[in-house]
Amino acid sequence: MAITEEQKLQIALFRFSLVAPILNNQIEDISEYLETLASQVHDVPYYGKREYNAKTIRIWFYDYKKGGLDALKPKGRKDKGSSRVISSSLGEKIISYRQENPSISVMLLYEQMVKDGLFLRSQISYHSVYRFLAKRNLAKPLVEQSSSKVRKKFAYDEVNHLWQGDMMVGPYLYVNGKRKPTYLFAFIDDCSRLVTFARFDVEQNFESMKSIYVEALLRRGIPQVVYLDNAKVYRSTLFHEACARMGTAISHTEPYDAASKGKIERFFRTVRDRFLPLIPKKPSSLEELNNAFLRWLEEDYHRRIHSALKISPLDKYMSQASKIKVVDDPLWVNNLFLKREKRKVNNDSTISLYNQFYEVSSIFIGKRVEVRFDPKNMDKVMVYENDEFLEYGKLVSLADNAIIKRDYSLDNPEQKLSFHQASTQKGDS
Template sequence: MDDKTRKAIALKKFSIIGPVLNGQVSNNTEYFRQVASSPIDMPHYGPRSYSYKTLESWLCNYNKHGIEGLVRGYRSDKGKSRKISPELGEEIVNRRKENPRIPITLLYEQLVSEGKIEPKNVSRPTVYRYIEDLSLLGEFKTDDEKSESLRFSHEHVGDLWQGDVMYGPYITIGKKKIQTYLHMFIDDASRYPVYSQFYLSQNFETLRHSFKEAVLRRGIPKLVYTDNGKIYRSQQFEYICASLGCTLLHSQPFVPQGRGKVERMFHTVRMRFLSTLDPSTIIDLDDLNQRYFKWLEDDYKRKSHKGLNGLSPHDVLMSQISKLNLVTDINRINEHFLLRITRKIQPDATTQIQNILYETDSRFSGKRVEIRYEPEWLNDITKELPIYEDGKRVGEAKVVRFHDNAHAMRKFKGNRRKSPQVDATDDSAISTSLEIKNSISYSEMMEGEDNV
C-alpha cells in the first residue's frame, strides 16, 4: 500500500466521522451504529464491515492526533497476500483473464471443488480483495431509482460553503488575449461570497490561494460543497480540508442543482457586472479584480436578496457573526495549507524537488518522508523546507551548496554521490506566483501588522 492509498483511507475515515465533528448528529453512538450496519466501501479494500466501536476509535484517534491519526501504518509484509500463495494467485489471475465475466462467487466455488482452495484458510472475500487489488475487477453498478432533488438552505453562516469556477472575460496582456477564471466560495446560509477573485488559470494553486483567503477572512466552515472537477478531487485539497476539520463534499456528476446558490451568483456576476464591463478598458488582472471587488462591496453584498427575506448577504452575515469559526492562529493555518509531497531520501541524504537538489540530516537516509512547502520557497535557495513524519515536524531540507560541501567535515569515509548543479530558479513556480497575484492579500496584511 503506497502513501497515496494510505492517505485516501484516512480521508475516507474522516468523511465518516465528519458529521460528528461538525455537530450534525445528535447521538454519536446511534450514528456510528447506523453507519456500521452496512458495509463501507473503503479505498484499496473495497466493501468492508466495521463495528461501531471501530468507528468510535477513529474519532478518538482524530481528536488525539488530527488527520495523521487516521493514516494506517505500513505492514511488514506489504505487497504480498497473507493467505493466497503465489501459485494460487497465478491460477486466479489466469482464470479471471480467460473469463472476465465470471462471478467471483462462481470462481471461488470452482477452485474449492477442485481442491485448490481450502475454505477454512481462504475465504471468498479474500479472493475478492485479491482480484480487486490487481485491478482485474471492474465495478458495474446500476441504479434504476430516480434521485430526489430538494431545495435546501443551511440555517447558520459557516455551516456550508459552495465552491466553483466560472469562465471570465478575456483580457489583453502584451499582444495576447488571455482567458480569466473566477474562483468563488459562497456561504450557503447568507449567500455571502466569503472570497472570490479572477485568475489567469484554473488549477490547484489558484484553488488553494482562493480557499486560503476565504478561511483567513471568514473562518473555517463545517462543510465545503463542490463539483467533481479534478482540482476539487485532488488529494492535496482533501487533506487541507481534513486538516482544518471541515468535511469536503462533491455533487453528483452532471447534476449542478445542488450547487444552485453559487451557480445563481455566477449568473448575477454575468448580468450585473460583466455586462457593464468594457474588456478593452481593462489594464491588467489587478485592474479587473479591483473593479470586481468594488462591485461586490457597492452592489451585491449590500443589495436585498429575496431568498433572504429581503435582507442583504452582508446583513445576514453580520447578524450571525458569532457563529463564524474565525482563525486565531495564522501560523497554524499556514502550516495546514502547505503543499505535501512524499520523497525517499537517498543514501547521501539528498532528494530532488522540481529538479532542485535538497539535503537533509543523515538520519533520514533511506527513509520516505513528507516534505511540505510553498511554491515560492523553491525560488529561495536560503529557505529550508520542513520535514514531517507521522504528522510531526522532525527536520528540515535545504538546498545543496556544492562548494560548501567540498570543505565540510564528513561523518563517514568516502565522497558523496555526484549530483547535477542546482538551478536556483524555477520558471513554473514563478509563473504560478504571477497567476495568483492578488492586489489585496489578507495573509500579507496580517503579517504586516505583526511587523509594526
Template structure:
C-alpha cells in the same frame, strides 16, 4: 505499507466520519450501523466490510490524534470478534432471526443445551456483544431529495469557478476565471477573485484568503472538477476539521446558490464593464471588488427576508469559527509531496536541488512547502516522516559548497594534523552561508547567522 498508501487510507477514513464531524448526522451509531451494511472501498486494501464500532474507533482516534490518528497502525482484527468464528456467528444469527424477541440469556442457554457453544470457551457477554454488533436494524424509508438551506454562517460554503472575460495581453487575448466561495446561509461571498488560470494553486489562494477573512467552515460543497478532487485539498480540509463534499456528477442542482451568484455577476457586473476596465487583470479585479462591496454584499436579498448578506453574517458572527492559531493554519495550507533523499542527502523539487542532513539519506520523506519558497534562498522546506517533523531542506548553493573544506583532502595524515580543530563536515556542509538570514534561528532567538 508506504507513506502514500497510509495517507490515502487516512483520507478515506476521514471522508467516512466527516458527516459526523460536520453535524449532518442526527445519531452517530445509527449512521455507522447503516454504513456497516455495505462493503467499503478502501484504497490499497480493497473492498471490506467494517463493524460499526470500527467507525466509532476512527472518530475517537481523530478527536484524540487528528488526521494522523486515522493512519493504519492498529490491529488488523480491531472491531471483529476474535472468539466467535464465522461459522459459529452464522449459527448465532440464524437463531436470532428465528427468535428476535428472545432474551440473550435464554438464547445463550439454548445454544449451550444444543452443544453449539461451550460455556467454558465463550461467555454470555461475548455472545451478547456479538449479537448487538451484527444484528441489523429494521429497514428505514428511503431518503428524500429536498431543497435545503443552512441556518447559520460557516455551516456550509459552496465553491465553484466561472469563465470570465478575455483580456488583451500583448498580441493575444487571455481567458480569465472567477474563483468564488459563497456562504450557504447568508449568501455572503467569502472571497472571490479573477485569475488567469483555474488550477489548484489559484484555488488554494482563494480558499486561504476566505478562511483568514471569514473563519473556517464546517462543510465545503463543490463540484467534481479536478482541482476540487485534489488530495492536497483533502489534506487542507481534514487538517482544519472541515468536511469536503462533492456533488453528484452532472447534477448541479445542489450548487444552486453559487450558480445563481455567477448569473448575477454576468448580468449586473460584466454587462456594465467598460473597455478601460478590461485592459489588465488588476483593473478587472479592482472594478470587481468595488462592485462586490458596494452592490452585491450590501444589497437586500429576497431569500434573506429583506436583509443584506453582510447584515445576516454580522448578526451571527459569534457562530463563526475564526482562525486563532495562525502558524498552525499556515502549516495546514503547505503543499505536500513525497521525495526520496539521495545518497548525497539531496532532494529535487520542481527541478531545484535542496540538501539536508546526511543521516536522512535513503529515506522517503514528505516535503511541505509554499511555492514561493522554492525561489527564496532564505526559506527552508520542511521534512516530515510519519507525520512528525524531522528536519529541513535548504537550497544548494554550489559556490559556497565549493569552498567548504573536506575531511582528509590530499595527504590523509598531514590533513588530519591540520584539521584537528575543524568541526564535523556534516555541520559545515549544511551551515547557513554568512550572507544569508536563517529565520528558523531568529525564531529561537539566535542571531549568529545575521
C-alpha cells in the same frame, strides 16, 4: 506487503468521510445513521470491500475528536501471526448460514455465528469470513439500505455550516501577447450568501483554487462542509487531507443538482449581469480586473439587500459572528496546503527541487524525505519524515553548489560533507 503511509492516509480520509456528518451536525439520529452505515458494503482504500459495525464507526468518531485525522490511521493488527484459515468443513457451514440469511450484512452474520458457537472470535476474524464470502460472491446482502433518509434536509440557518465552491470562465486578457481566458474561483456561504472569497486567475489549476480557498479561510473562518463538483482541482488528496485536519467535510455528491449548487450558480449569474458589464471589454491586466471585482464585491454585492434574506449578505453573516470558527494560526493553515514531493538527500546534504538546492542537516544524508513547499514562494522548504516535521531546508546558491559538488563529489565520491562544511573548507583552501 506492508501498508504505506500514503495508504494509511487514504484509509483515514475514508473513515473521516463516515464520521464527518456526525461531527458537523448533519445527522438527526446518530444511532440510526451508524446502523445504516453498518448495513452497507464500503469500498475501502487498500482493504477493498468491507463492512463495519456501528460500534467501530462510533469509535472512529471519538478517535477523531481526541486525536484528529492521524488517530484514524490504521494500527498494526493485534492478531498478527495467529491462524485465520477457514477449513473446508467450516466453510460449508458458513455458506449454509449465508444461504439461510441472504439479506443481512456479513457483520450481523458473523455475530450470529459466534453467538451460535460455530467458532470463537479469537479463532476466526470477521475479515476472514468477509473475504471467504466475497470470493464466492456471497458478501453483498440481497437488499441494501440507503443512508439518504437519515440525513438532514439541504438547508442551513447557521453561517459557515456549508460553503459552496465553483468556477466560472471570465473575460479574456492578453498575457505576454497571447489572448487567454480568466477563471473566477469562488466560495459562498450557504446561509448568508456572503462570498467568503473569490478572485480571477489565468490558471485553472489546484494552486489557483487553493490560494483562493486559503484566503477565504483566513478572512471568514472554517466551514463545516464544502460542496464542490467533481473537477480535478477539488479531488486532490492534499485538499481532502487539509480539510479533514480542520474538521471540514467535502461533498462531491450530485454536483450539478440545483439544491446543492444553486446559490453559487446564482452568484455567478449576478457577476455576469451586474459586474462584467461595468468593466472595459479588454481589461489591461489581471490586477486591474481583480481590483475592480473585489471593489464591486465589497461595495455592491455584500451590502445590497438580498431579495430572499431581506437583509444584506454582510449583515446576515455578521449577525452570527460569535458562531464563526476563526483561524487562530494562519501559518498552520498555510502549511496544511503545502505541495509535497519525495526527495533523497544528496551526499553534500542538499535536496534538489525544481532546479534549486536546499541545505539540510548532514544526519539526513542518503535518506528519502518528504519536502513540503509553496510553489509561489520557494525561499525555504519544510522537510518531513513519516509525517513528522524535521527542519527547514535553506535555499543555497545554484552556482556555489555546482562548484562544491565538482570539487568534493567528483574527486572524492565517498566523502560526505554538508554544503556548509564543504563551502567552509573551500574558502579556507
